[in-house]
Amino acid sequence: MHKLPTLQQLFQNHVLRPHSGHVIEGAVVSDAKATAQTRLDIYANAYRMRLGEALEQDFTALHTLLGDEQFEALCLSYIDTHPSRHYSLRHLGRHMSTFLREHDFYARQPVLAELAAFEWMMVEAFDAADSDVVTLHDLARLPAEQWGQLRFSAHPSVQRLELFWNVPALWNTADQQHDMPQPQRDANALTWLVWRRELKTWYRSLGAEEAWAWHAACAGHDFGEICSGLCRWVDEERVPATAAGMLQRWINDGLVSAIRYPA
Amino acid sequence: MSATSRLRPSLGYGLGLRTAHYQALLDERPKLDWLEVLSENYMVEGGKPLYFLDRIRAHYPLVMHGVSLSIGSSDPLNQDYLRQLKQLAARIEPRWISDHLCWTGVQHKNMHDLFPLPYTEEALRHVVARIRAVQDFLGQRILIENVSSYLTYTASDMSEWEFLRAVSEQADCLLLVDINNIYVSACNHNFDPLTYLDALPAGRVQQLHLAGHSMNGAMIIDTHDAPVIDPVWELYAEALRRFGQVSTLIERDDNIPELPELMDELAHARAIAESVHAASSAATRRLA
Numbered sequence: 001m002h003k004l005p006t007l008q009q010l011f012q013n014h015v016l017r018p019h020s021g022h023v024i025e026g027a028v029v030s031d032a033k034a035t036a037q038t039r040l041d042i043y044a045n046a047y048r049m050r051l052g053e054a055l056e057q058d059f060t061a062l063h064t065l066l067g068d069e070q071f072e073a074l075c076l077s078y079i080d081t082h083p084s085r086h087y088s089l090r091h092l093g094r095h096m097s098t099f100l101r102e103h104d105f106y107a108r109q110p111v112l113a114e115l116a117a118f119e120w121m122m123v124e125a126f127d128a129a130d131s132d133v134v135t136l137h138d139l140a141r142l143p144a145e146q147w148g149q150l151r152f153s154a155h156p157s158v159q160r161l162e163l164f165w166n167v168p169a170l171w172n173t174a175d176q177q178h179d180m181p182q183p184q185r186d187a188n189a190l191t192w193l194v195w196r197r198e199l200k201t202w203y204r205s206l207g208a209e210e211a212w213a214w215h216a217a218c219a220g221h222d223f224g225e226i227c228s229g230l231c232r233w234v235d236e237e238r239v240p241a242t243a244a245g246m247l248q249r250w251i252n253d254g255l256v257s258a259i260r261y262p263a
Numbered sequence: 264m265s266a267t268s269r270l271r272p273s274l275g276y277g278l279g280l281r282t283a284h285y286q287a288l289l290d291e292r293p294k295l296d297w298l299e300v301l302s303e304n305y306m307v308e309g310g311k312p313l314y315f316l317d318r319i320r321a322h323y324p325l326v327m328h329g330v331s332l333s334i335g336s337s338d339p340l341n342q343d344y345l346r347q348l349k350q351l352a353a354r355i356e357p358r359w360i361s362d363h364l365c366w367t368g369v370q371h372k373n374m375h376d377l378f379p380l381p382y383t384e385e386a387l388r389h390v391v392a393r394i395r396a397v398q399d400f401l402g403q404r405i406l407i408e409n410v411s412s413y414l415t416y417t418a419s420d421m422s423e424w425e426f427l428r429a430v431s432e433q434a435d436c437l438l439l440v441d442i443n444n445i446y447v448s449a450c451n452h453n454f455d456p457l458t459y460l461d462a463l464p465a466g467r468v469q470q471l472h473l474a475g476h477s478m479n480g481a482m483i484i485d486t487h488d489a490p491v492i493d494p495v496w497e498l499y500a501e502a503l504r505r506f507g508q509v510s511t512l513i514e515r516d517d518n519i520p521e522l523p524e525l526m527d528e529l530a531h532a533r534a535i536a537e538s539v540h541a542a543s544s545a546a547t548r549r550l551a
């Protein structure tokens with residue numbers, strides 16, 4: 001007779017790989033109602049269905065783009081490679097984008113990994129930590145002579161990604177009735193932010209100069225340094241207005257949770 | 264002090280908190296006695312789940328119900344999980360915390376299912392020690408719920424009800440008796456559900472679950488996607504005859520209807536409880 005750890009290991013192996021011939025049937029009672037095999041299969045089938053449903057919820061657009069059959073095949077091969085190691089199913093899909101990017105077959109359609117990355121950011125933004133946001137009113141009260149030394153903290157839900165493909169357009173139509181547009185690749189990647197404001201998830205793209213400025217702000221550069229950096233894109237006399245405009249927009253979007261300056 | 268006197272008084276008739284009902288609960292404040300929340304859904308950093316939970320908590324008593332404690336697993340207890348559980352409990356101050364008599368995975372994998380245990384002395388010792396450790400960590404007794412199961416192990420040398428009774432007595436924990444799960448397992452394993460109810464220590468039964476299920480060939484699958492069926496209502500009445508007035512909750516996880524439909528089901532539970540209670544009071548009066 002198996003000790004508990006061995007029995008559980010065998011049972012789990014069967015659920016993970018029902019057809020790999022692990023010896024578990026003998027440990028399970030067969031009776032007139034159902035054989036051990038039938039009884040074990042209930043658990044093995046339910047496992048795939050349950051994890052598949054979790055992935056389907058998080059990757060709606062990926063599902064639409066691939067279609068039912070291909071998406072199901074993807075789920076099976078994904079959970080085979082990345083079984084859940086977390087107490088919550090919420091985290092199941094965290095390797096999906098990497099999986100698609102590194103997989104021999106799926107890597108041939110690079111839009112898939114980008115779409116999965118975008119959808120996963122939506123998941124992350126949904127229940128990321130809460131935080132206050134800075135308002136324009138707060139900004140107006142800052143001493144003017146300190147502006148050069150202002151540093152910024154992003155809201156905990158803000159995430160940034162670079163996309164070559166028209167992923168947000170694909171995502172946008174996924175749960176609607178209209179047809180999904182064709183995946184299209186641009187020569188240059190565009191930077192996107194995904195974040196939550198109050199209870200809603202938002203996303204938008206950034207031009208090259210704003211993308212650079214946001215990155216610099218998140219890396220801890222102060223407003224003065226950001227202004228100097230913007231000279232690469234903007235005439236010097238227009239830099240302060242451009243930078244101030246960006247800052248206002250970040251604040252209006254709810255992207256900034258704190259502004260610090262030396263006391 | 265008897266175990267009975269340590270039970271919490273009944274909270275009445277409650278529902279599982281589901282996202283589909285968040286807004287209606289806040290806007291309409293339906294007359295529900297209490298709500299049960301799935302602990303893992305709120306072990307997140309922020310956003311919508313905690314936003315609604317904090318607000319709903321202001322109007323309804325809550326209890327926490329988990330699915331990932333994995334009390335029967337041969338893996339060590341997940342300390343991170345326990346810390347999160349305790350942290351959530353500190354935030355929402357539930358009336359109590361429950362999880363299942365099962366295991367959910369080994370080797371640090373989670374299958375996200377409630378797998379049955381073999382009912383052996385070895386498993387009993389293991390589960391008892393772990394419930395005690397969890398109760399020490401949380402600083403309170405927990406409720407352990409019987410699961411639906413689709414298989415039994417050849418290794419088992421006692422019945423599920425003997426095992427559950429021994430677990431509760433040796434670990435000094437409380438019980439969440441799922442009436443539908445007893446019905447489902449009784450059908451799948453061909454035992455008499457009343458034998459099961461008779462074996463449970465009434466003084467430890469602090470909560471009951473009711474739910475619907477679906478058929479899969481000869482087997483019944485516990486899907487929580489349909490109304491409670493008549494035989495389960497009858498078994499509920501039998502449970503009340505044995506356990507007295509117990510906090511009762513209807514679980515619905517799929518095909519979730521609007522609140523009024525679920526409230527009708529709760530009203531039915533209340534009516535059954537009232538008639539059982541009236542009959543038992545009459546019997547007591549006749550004896551006096």
Ligand SMILES: [Fe+2]
Binds near residue numbers: 408441444472514
């Ligand atoms: Fe239950």
